[in-house]
Amino acid sequence: EAGVVQSPRYKIIEKKQPVAFWCNPISGHNTLYWYLQNLGQGPELLIRYENEEAVDDSQLPKDRFSAERLKGVDSTLKIQPAELGDSAVYLCASSLFSGGSNEQFFGPGTRLTVL
């Protein structure tokens, strides 16, 4: 069974440029998560989707971040414009059902460097 796929794996951009990350969850998983992981820290939830509906985006900085999950499968996370402080690893995860007691499967992440 294929795991969670993310692309690109690495991205280097200059500040004020836009950037987008793509995630393909495990087939059949209804719930998709985007996390931000800063160096030396644990993952922090940005947004959670149940099918195509964003049910928790309270931690998403909406002035510059946006996300979509069309058709309830793939998802894209966008930053526009990027700032120096956005340098981090962006992790995508999926689970069969929503909720903290359901095992989440993580992708390898996209490491973003903003210069």
Add this chain to the structure above:
Amino acid sequence: DQQVKQNSPSLSVQEGRISILNCDYTNSMFDYFLWYKKYPAEGPTFLISISSIKDKNEDGRFTVFLNKSAKHLSLHIVPSQPGDSAVYFCAASANNNDMRFGAGTRLTVKP
């Protein structure tokens, strides 16, 4: 706010010995706890979990202990193997809501 804390950024253990990774939490509403393991350039993978109605859960070499009164949990790995070298994240959730992660502890198991 750091509701889940892993105060030891790193731990080094000899192969064959016990590794004990600790985690403290502040939110008394947390009722489900998980440990994730992360290798470099990979995403975290689920290791073991425990519900607040239990105080111990065991899976092979891995055992998680929960002390609700102290708001503390620990992961024991016995015996430790070099392949266990990774970053271990403690996570917690309340009422089946989203998980909160600790900052992680880097375990190094020396041959």
